[in-house]
Amino acid sequence: MHARSNLAGRIGRWSARHRKTAVLGWLAFVLAAVAVGAVVPQAQLTAAEQTIGAPAQARQILDANGWEEPASEMVLVQRATDVPEAAGTAALTDLVGALGETPGVTNLVSPLDGAPLVSADGRSALVTFDITGDAEDAGERIGAIQDAVDGVADRHGDVRVEQFGDTSADLALSDTLDADFQRAELLSIPITLAVLLLTFGALVAAVLPLLFALTAFVGALGLLSLTSQLWHVDQTASIVMLLIGLAVGVDYSLFYLKREREERAKGAGPVDALDIAAATSGHSVLISGITVMVAMAGMFLTGFSVFTGVASATILVVACSVLGSLTVLPAMMAWLGDRVDKGRLPFIGRRTAGGPGRFWPAVLGAVLRRPLVAALGSAAVLVGLAVPALSMDLRAEGVEDLPQDLAVIQTYNRITEAFPGGPSPAEVVIEAPDVTAPEVQSAIADLRAGALASGQMNEPIGVETNEAGTVAVVSVPLVGDGEEQASRDALVTLADDVVPATVGSLEGVTAVVSGSTAYSVAFDDLMAERTPWVFGFVLVLAFLLLLVSFRSVTVAVVAIVLNLLSVAAAYGAMVLVFEEGVGADLIGLDRTGAIVNWIPLFLFVILFGLSMDYHVFILSRIREARDRGRSTADAVAQGITSSAGVVTSAAVIMVFVFLTFVTLSMTSMKQIGLGLAVAVLLDATVVRAILLPAVMQLLGERNWYLPRWLRWLPAARHEAAAPVPVVPGPRREADQPLVLSVD
Numbered sequence: 001m002h003a004r005s006n007l008a009g010r011i012g013r014w015s016a017r018h019r020k021t022a023v024l025g026w027l028a029f030v031l032a033a034v035a036v037g038a039v040v041p042q043a044q045l046t047a048a049e050q051t052i053g054a055p056a057q058a059r060q061i062l063d064a065n066g067w068e069e070p071a072s073e074m075v076l077v078q079r080a081t082d083v084p085e086a087a088g089t090a091a092l093t094d095l096v097g098a099l100g101e102t103p104g105v106t107n108l109v110s111p112l113d114g115a116p117l118v119s120a121d122g123r124s125a126l127v128t129f130d131i132t133g134d135a136e137d138a139g140e141r142i143g144a145i146q147d148a149v150d151g152v153a154d155r156h157g158d159v160r161v162e163q164f165g166d167t168s169a170d171l172a173l174s175d176t177l178d179a180d181f182q183r184a185e186l187l188s189i190p191i192t193l194a195v196l197l198l199t200f201g202a203l204v205a206a207v208l209p210l211l212f213a214l215t216a217f218v219g220a221l222g223l224l225s226l227t228s229q230l231w232h233v234d235q236t237a238s239i240v241m242l243l244i245g246l247a248v249g250v251d252y253s254l255f256y257l258k259r260e261r262e263e264r265a266k267g268a269g270p271v272d273a274l275d276i277a278a279a280t281s282g283h284s285v286l287i288s289g290i291t292v293m294v295a296m297a298g299m300f301l302t303g304f305s306v307f308t309g310v311a312s313a314t315i316l317v318v319a320c321s322v323l324g325s326l327t328v329l330p331a332m333m334a335w336l337g338d339r340v341d342k343g344r345l346p347f348i349g350r351r352t353a354g355g356p357g358r359f360w361p362a363v364l365g366a367v368l369r370r371p372l373v374a375a376l377g378s379a380a381v382l383v384g385l386a387v388p389a390l391s392m393d394l395r396a397e398g399v400e401d402l403p404q405d406l407a408v409i410q411t412y413n414r415i416t417e418a419f420p421g422g423p424s425p426a427e428v429v430i431e432a433p434d435v436t437a438p439e440v441q442s443a444i445a446d447l448r449a450g451a452l453a454s455g456q457m458n459e460p461i462g463v464e465t466n467e468a469g470t471v472a473v474v475s476v477p478l479v480g481d482g483e484e485q486a487s488r489d490a491l492v493t494l495a496d497d498v499v500p501a502t503v504g505s506l507e508g509v510t511a512v513v514s515g516s517t518a519y520s521v522a523f524d525d526l527m528a529e530r531t532p533w534v535f536g537f538v539l540v541l542a543f544l545l546l547l548v549s550f551r552s553v554t555v556a557v558v559a560i561v562l563n564l565l566s567v568a569a570a571y572g573a574m575v576l577v578f579e580e581g582v583g584a585d586l587i588g589l590d591r592t593g594a595i596v597n598w599i600p601l602f603l604f605v606i607l608f609g610l611s612m613d614y615h616v617f618i619l620s621r622i623r624e625a626r627d628r629g630r631s632t633a634d635a636v637a638q639g640i641t642s643s644a645g646v647v648t649s650a651a652v653i654m655v656f657v658f659l660t661f662v663t664l665s666m667t668s669m670k671q672i673g674l675g676l677a678v679a680v681l682l683d684a685t686v687v688r689a690i691l692l693p694a695v696m697q698l699l700g701e702r703n704w705y706l707p708r709w710l711r712w713l714p715a716a717r718h719e720a721a722a723p724v725p726v727v728p729g730p731r732r733e734a735d736q737p738l739v740l741s742v743d
Contacts, residue, residue, distance in 0.1 A: 001243070003729075006279055007122075007502075007523050008278055008279060008283040008285065008286045008326055009275065009278045009279030009280075009282060009283065010240065010276070011276070011280025011282070011326045012274070012275070012279070012282045012326060013274075013275055013330075013332040014324070014332070015327045015328070015329075015330060015331040015334075016274050016275075016278070016330045016696045017334075018132060018331070019331035019332070019334045019335045019591075020329075022165075022327050022328055022330075022331035023328055023331050023335070023667070024646070025198060025322060025327070025328075026215070026327060026328035026331075028500065029219060030215050030219040030222075032222075033219040033220070033221075033222030033223045034218060034219070034222045035222070036222050036223065036225055036226060037222030037223070037224070038222075039225075039583050040225040040229070041224060041225065042224060042227075042228045042233060042300060043228040043229050043232045043233070043484060044226050044228075044232060044233065044234060045232045045233065045240070045305055045306065045309060046063075046232070046284075046707070047232045047303040048060050048133060048156070048346050050234070050305065050306060051519055051522075052303075052304060052511050052519070052522045052523060052526055053496075053517045053518070053519070053521075053525065053526070053688055054513055054518055054522060055511050055514040055515070055518050055522060055524025056522075058427070058429040058513075058514035059434055059514070061429050061431050061510065061512065062471060062473075063670075065466055065468065065471045066433065066466065066468070067466050067471055067473075068134075068135070068466075069135055069246075069538045069663040070107070070130040070131070070135055070328045070456045070464075071130060071131040071142075071166065071167045072129070072136035072165055072166065073128070073129055073130070073131065073142075073145070073163060073164070073165030073166075073167065073168060074126050074127065074151055074163070074164055074165060074415070075095060075127045075161060075162065075163045075164075076125075076126060076158060076160065076161070076162050076163075076164065076411060076415050076418070077091050077092045077095060077122060077124070077125045077126075077127065077158070077160070077161055078124040078125075078159070078160040078162075078414065078418065078445075079091075079123050079124075079158070079159045080123070080158075081156050083159065085093040085122070085699070086160055086495075087156065087159055087179070087277055088123070088125065089484065090158055090159075090672075091152065091155075091159040091161055092110065092111065092112065092125050092127070092157065093112065094152050095127055095152045095161060095499075096108065096109075096110045096112055096127060096151070098148045098149075098151060098152050099127065099129060099145070099148060099149075101148075101533070102144055102145055102148045102386075103144060103644075104131050104133070104141045104142070104144060104617055105129050105130075105131070105132070105145060106129065106131070106132050106413060107127065107128075107129055107130040108126045108128075108129045109127070109174045109244035110126075110127040110128075110641055111125050111126075111127075111727075112124070112125030114233035114559070115402065115460065116459040116460050116521045117421060117459075117460050119418040121265050121418075122413075122421070123418075124418035125505070126415070126419060126460070128460075128462075129190060130678075131145065131167065133191050134613075135166075135167075137520075138167045139167055139170065139171050140169070142167050142168060145163075146163060146259060148164045149161060149162075150450070160414075162409060162411040162414070163411070164205070164411045164412050164415060168408060169188040169408050169412070171616075172406055172408040173402060173408070174409070175667060176406065177664075177665065177666065179638070180663075180664040180665050180666070180669075181239065181664070183660070183664075184661055185242065185645045185665060186657075187364060187660045187663075188242075188298070188657045189210070189246075190245060190247065190504040191586060191653070191656045191657060191660070192210055192250060192653050192656075193206060193207070193210055195649060195652050195653045195656065196209060196210060196250070196344060196613060196649075196653070196711050197256070199645075199649040200257070200261075201344055201345050202340065202341045202342060202345065203342065203343025203344075203345070204336065204339065204341070204343050204728065205257060205261075205340045205341060208251045208253060208257070208332060208333075208336075208340065209249070209253030209254060209257065210250065211246060211322070211331075211338065211660035212249055212251065212253050212324060212325075212328070213246050213248075213249025213250045214246075214249075216245055216249045216317065216320040216321045216324050217241060217242060217245035217246065217317055218250065219324075220241060220313075220316045220317035220320040221238065221317075221559065222242060222246060223316055223320070223533075224237070224238075224241070224312075224313055227313075227316060227524045228309070228312070230312070231305075231308045231309050231312040232305060232309055233309035233310075233312070234306060234309060235371070236306065236309070236310060237309045237310050237312075237313035238313070240313060240314055240606075241313045241314060241316070242316045243268035243315055243658075244314050244315035244318065244606070244659075245318075245333065246608075246657060247612065247653070247654050247657065248289070248292065248317075248318055248321045248610075249317075249325075250650065251613050251650045251651055251654075252285045252289070252322070252325040252329070252472060253314055253325070254646050254649060254650050255281040255284060255285060255646060255650075256277055256278075256281045256282065256285070256325060256329050256330070256333070256618055257277075257333070258281075258504065258645070258646040259276065259277040259280055259281040259339070259479050259646075260274055260276075260277040260281075260333055260481055261275050261278045261340075261423060262642070263277065264338070265271075270334075270337055270338070271339055274330060274333060274334055274409050277330070277333075279324075280329050280620065280621075281617070281620075282325065282326055283620065284553075284616050284617045284620040285322060285325045285326065285614045286322060286326065287545070287549045287613050287620070288613045288615075288616040288617065289318055289319070289322035289325075290322075290545060290608065290611065290644075291322065291542055291545050291546075291616065292318050292539045292612060292613065293315045293319060293609075294538065294542060294545060294608035294609075295317050295538050295542065295606075295608045295609035296311050296314045296315045296318070296538075296606075296607050296609055297311060297315065297603060297614070297658050298311075298534040298535075298537045298538040298605050299534065299601075299602075299605055301528045301530055301533045301534050302526070302527070302534060302601070303526065303530060303535055304317075304523075304530075306598075307598075307601075307602075309603075311605075314606075315516075316580075318609075319505075324636075325439060325519075330434070332424055347357050348487075350607055352653060358434060360640070360641055360644035360645070360689065361641050363560070363689060364637060364640050364641055364644075364689070364693060365462075365691070366695050367689075367690055367693050367694050367697070368633065368636070368637060368693060368694075371693075371694040371695075371698045372694070372698060374690050374691070374693075374694035375694035375695055377690075378686050378690040379565070379693040380646070381569075381686060382566065382568070382569045382682065382686060382687070382691070383564045383568075384567035385568075385571075385573055385576075385682075386473075386565070386568035386569045386571065386572040386719045387572060387578075387651065388571075388572040388573075388575040388576050388580070389568055389571035389574075389575055390572060390574040391575065391577060391592035392574075392575050392579070392591075392594075392595055393595065394524070394594055394595055394596075394597040394669075395483050395593065395594035395595070395596065395597060396483055396516070396519070396520035396523065396524075396596070396597055396600060397401065397596045397597075397598070397668050398482065398483060398516070399412055399413075399666070400593060401666050401667040401668050402595065402666060402667075403665035403666075404435075404591065405590075416481065419458065419460070419477065419513055420477060420479055420480065420481075422476075424482050424515065424516045424517075425475040425476050425477040425478065425515060426457075426475075426476045426477075426491060426494055426513055426514070426517055426518060427473050427474065427475055427476070427510055427511055427513070427514045427515045428447065428473070428474040428476060428499055428513035428514075428515055429471065429472075429473055429511070429512045430444070430471065430472045430473070430474065430503050430505070430509060430510070430511050430514070431470060431471050431509070431510040431511075431524065432470065432472075432508060432509040432510070433470065433504070434469050435465055435469055435470065435471060435472040436465065437643060439506060440472070440503065440506065443502045443503040443505070443506055443509075444463060444472065444474060444502070446501075446502040446503075447474060447476075447499065447502040447503055448461050448474070448476075450497075450498040450501065451476050451494060451498050451503060453619060454476065454490070454493050454494075454497075454498065456479050456489065456490035456494075457477060457478055457479065457490055457493075457494065458477045458478075458479065459477070460475075460477070460478050461474065461475060462474070462475045463475075474661055476494060477487075478491060482516050482517050482520075483517070483520060485645075487517050488520075488521060490513075490517075490518060491513065491517045491518060491521065491646065493547040494513055494514040494602045495518070496574060498555070499511050499513060499549055511630060511721070516737075520597070523597060523598070523662055525596060527537050527597065527598070527601060531601055533607070534574050534601060534604075535604065536634060538605065539560055540610055541559070542556075542559075542560060542563075542608065542612065543556045543560055543694070544556075545708075546559050546616075547615070547713070548713055550619060550623055551704075551706050551710075551713055552703060552704050552705060552706055553706060553707065553710075554699060554702055554704070554705045555619060555703060555704075558613050558692070558695055558696070558699075558703075559612070559619070562611075562615070562691060562695075563607075563608055563612070563615070563694060565609075565687065565691075566607070566611055566679050566682050566683040566687050567603070567607050567608065567679060568618050569679070569682050570603065570607060570675045570676075570678045570679035570682070571600060571603075571675070571676070573674065573675070573678040574599075574671055574674060574675050574678075575595070576597055576675075577589070577590055577674060578592060578593065578594075578595060578667070578670075578671055579593070579594065579595070580592065581738070587662045587663075587668075587670055589667070589670065589676065593667075595671060596667070596668045596671060597689075599668065599671050599672060599675070603672065603675045603676065603679070606675065607679045607683075608678065610654070610676075610680065610683075611679070611680075611683050611687075613650070614647050614650070614651070614684055614688055615692075616681060616686070616693065617643055617647065618639055618641070618643045618688055620645065621638070621639035621640075621642055621643045622636055622638075622639030622640070623635075623639075624636050625638045625639055626704070628682040630655070632696065632697075632699075632700050632703055632704075633697060633700075636693050636697060637693075638697045640688075640689065640692075640693050645651050645691060647684050647688060648684060648685075650684070651680050651681065651683070651684030653679050653684075654676070654677075654680045655677045655681050658676040658677040658680065659670075659673060659674075659677045660673065661673025661676075663675050692735060722734075
């Protein structure tokens with residue numbers, strides 16, 4: 001018989017005593033979720049949902065009028081300075097003739113028709129065209145067109161003839177990026193397994209957390225089909241689900257398994273050891289899981305559909321991981337019993353079977369002897385790393401984030417250099433009862449003249465109209481690269497001066513400025529407005545959860561401050577690498593620049609949630625010792641040393657998994673991977689092993705400060721109920737199954 005335990009302990013005890021029901025129930029849940037995912041397709045984000053502000057309004061206008069975006073391509077014909085003009089003209093003439101005879105080519109436009117598609121220096125010319133049919137499957141018809149362009153290039157070896165467009169670029173990039181992500185996903189699993197083998201020294205114990213994490217991910221992925229009907233998702237959601245699901249699923253299993261093995265090593269029987277693990281580590285899993293989900297929920301406040309899709313996906317996978325940790329995990333441990341140690345590895349198995357080792361107790365002993373020095377030193381390291389974040393420069397994700405060694409990206413860069421703004425112009429979307437009416441056409445002509453007269457916009461300015469004649473799209477190349485201030489200034493001139501003075505002045509006509517630059521400006525404005533709300537939401541709710549869980553204002557405040565320090569240090573490390581170029585060669589970064597504008601908020605939410613995993617686990621061990629009557633100093637020492645091994649193992653897994661993303665070709669993925677890896681590494685070492693115990697040692701009894709007016713808060717149990725004493729007996733052999741009483 002056991003005294004009253006907490007919720008996690010009661011669930012764990014029930015699962016252990018009804019392990020067949022718990023295991024089969026979990027498998028049924030996962031299979032049912034997979035079936036749901038197979039029957040109900042995921043609802044994907046629409047083009048309008050993936051944009052905001054004026055570009056979103058423009059997209060809605062186009063969709064409402066049945067606008068079908070054609071698959072547009074362009075071919076650059078460029079000669080060197082020492083190549084005669086006649087050679088360039090010959091190549092251009094050959095190209096136009098070849099494309100004109102190629103099936104699938106329509107709306108062919110070239111300088112031979114008088115179109116303003118020649119660069120200022122006269123060395124470069126563009127030929128533009130559309131691919132017939134639906135743009136979504138244009139990749140199936142582009143092969144013959146590419147062959148025709150390649151044939152012209154072969155016949156004119158002294159002139160550069162290169163193709164670029166959304167379809168050709170997608171084809172060239174898809175293979176590279178798909179291979180990148182597959183490599184990251186395939187690397188993460190063996191890396192995780194290797195660290196688990198080093199942690200447990202036994203094959204069964206290492207495989208169990210990995211299998212659990214993968215089943216939780218598969219179940220969540222199936223359920224995502226249902227939640228996506230409310231919050232549409234894109235491929236980013238699935239990638240983040242795998243990343244977070246693997247991290248928290250393995251972490252929760254580690255917490256459970258390590259505690260059960262620790263209690264068995266102390267001499268507890270199998271039933272008591274599992275009960276203690278359920279009531280302590282299970283309780284920590286429940287609190288940390290709720291905290292992670294609260295942090296992820298902050299992304300709903302952004303009002304950005306991509307973020308809300310990611311938030312729903314990550315909350316789902318964390319919820320599944322928590323549910324499985326409290327049910328199927330104790331059931332599996334009860335079924336395996338000491339057989340969880342099967343497949344012991346030589347040397348490693350013996351080394352991991354002991355206590356916390358010598359390293360962490362030695363570090364902690366030094367910290368507790370000189371807490372002020374340790375606190376100031378570790379805080380100085382974190383603040384020093386965080387300082388560069390004050391100069392963080394943000395930019396929208398663009399072509400510069402893609403692999404620069406790809407031929408299609410090099411072609412894009414050459415087109416941009418010869419025709420600034422040409423590949424990604426601003427777009428003026430005009431809606432009217434009849435855009436072909438003389439007054440509308442006259443206003444469009446005035447818009448073109450005004451744009452060129454401003455000196456901030458360039459040729460080629462093109463106009464496309466839908467079949468119904470209700471919408472026209474005017475493409476206006478802006479100066480600059482689309483992200484720099486010159487491009488943004490040009491956008492302001494276009495949106496605030498040129499458009500209102502021309503098409504915007506007509507009665508019954510709606511004119512909206514869209515394009516990549518307009519999207520970047522709208523996104524920056526949205527983040528500036530919503531970021532404080534997201535930060536406030538996450539910090540306040542995390543504080544309240546910690547306050548209720550540990551009944552201490554001090555513990556909650558310290559947790560918040562330490563988490564913010566580790567996040568700020570990660571920001572600073574990103575600035576040092578991606579803006580200042582420190583160690584850029586080590587991660588294959590071929591150019592430095594700004595941080596992608598959506599990453600800081602994304603990292604804050606992810607890191608704050610993941611950091612709470614470790615913090616809650618360590619604090620629970622400290623509070624557990626404190627509740628047993630130990631002094632604060634003894635409780636800190638016991639809590640840190642007993643949890644250091646499992647926290648280090650969990651952190652190492654996360655760091656290596658995140659570092660696999662640094663190997664990807666896209667700069668944005670490198671930034672995410674490095675930021676997550678640095679933050680987790682600092683959090684599990686500098687913060688949790690040095691700064692936290694030093695601060696708690698300095699605070700002493702003030703760690704447990706709770707105002708009198710908050711004494712009504714419920715007291716959460718952080719220790720297992722004491723079992724009835726039993727006569728010690730011999731430890732059960734590894735091949736004997738665990739038999740639990742149902743009393």
